[in-house]
Amino acid sequence: MDIREYNRVAWDSSVERGNQWTIPVGPEAVAAARRGIWEIVLTPQKPVPSGWFPNLAGRDILCLASGGGQQGPILAAAGACVTVFDNSPMQLAQDRLVAEREGLEITTVEGDMRDLSCFADESFDLIFHPCSNCFVPDVRPVWREAFRVLRHGGALLSGFTNPFLYLFDQDLADRGIFEVRHQLPYSDFTSIGAEERERYIAGNEPLVFGHMLEDQIGGQTEAGLLIAGFYEDCWADRPLSNYAPAFIATRAVKP
Numbered sequence: 001m002d003i004r005e006y007n008r009v010a011w012d013s014s015v016e017r018g019n020q021w022t023i024p025v026g027p028e029a030v031a032a033a034r035r036g037i038w039e040i041v042l043t044p045q046k047p048v049p050s051g052w053f054p055n056l057a058g059r060d061i062l063c064l065a066s067g068g069g070q071q072g073p074i075l076a077a078a079g080a081c082v083t084v085f086d087n088s089p090m091q092l093a094q095d096r097l098v099a100e101r102e103g104l105e106i107t108t109v110e111g112d113m114r115d116l117s118c119f120a121d122e123s124f125d126l127i128f129h130p131c132s133n134c135f136v137p138d139v140r141p142v143w144r145e146a147f148r149v150l151r152h153g154g155a156l157l158s159g160f161t162n163p164f165l166y167l168f169d170q171d172l173a174d175r176g177i178f179e180v181r182h183q184l185p186y187s188d189f190t191s192i193g194a195e196e197r198e199r200y201i202a203g204n205e206p207l208v209f210g211h212m213l214e215d216q217i218g219g220q221t222e223a224g225l226l227i228a229g230f231y232e233d234c235w236a237d238r239p240l241s242n243y244a245p246a247f248i249a250t251r252a253v254k255p
């Protein structure tokens, strides 16, 4: 199976189903951002600290695998020159919908987060990369490409899952029962049986991978980035959140 092709269709279908991460911001949020009042997330709940952003006026920002009309329009309304890059045409259409509705300039580009060859070296001052690298089998190319297209002194803000999330049987975990079932790293292709995978496919669910921290954090430092900020976050409404935060956000700087 071509995972990029599969997840493109699955995310297009998530837009049709009204998944939380596909619902564009409303006019009030854009109006407030124009007045300098805004916050956005890399992980399910916690706003990114304002100190993680440079002065946005005129800065070139790449929203990487960040379609859905959420972060891109807010950053554009706050004064940045925004490019939203995503694998799902319907997610990108959400950004264009907000841009047209609000009179914002946003460039949308369809592609794979592991291949940013459509951008020249040192094209961006900031890369905003919310939780989305769980949809590709290998994250190191993402960090290498992000490093290449960042300008010196620029920052990569990323959200990703803590791999412990994938240890448990997911159906049981959703009911608050934590049974260790999977070895890490996790893959929907190899960690579960064909029957379970077919159930996800029949429901048009995106297929996921649980990457090790060595690939997530070690991969960023190996690409040449310096970790300059870190926090953890959890879902609002899942039983696992009663025990530990399953999401991580990092700020990494290109020296």
Ligand SMILES: C[S@@+](CC[C@H](N)C(=O)[O-])C[C@H]1O[C@@H](n2cnc3c(N)ncnc32)[C@H](O)[C@@H]1O
Pocket: 004, 007, 008, 011, 021, 022, 041, 042, 064, 065, 066, 067, 068, 069, 070, 071, 085, 086, 087, 088, 091, 111, 112, 113, 114, 130, 131, 132, 135, 136
């Ligand atoms: C959870 S959504 C993230 C976007 C959302 N605005 C947010 O706040 O988190 C994950 C995004 O990753 C995108 N995606 C999945 N695989 C991708 C790939 N190989 N390359 C680029 N984007 C990809 C999906 O289309 C989807 O828009």
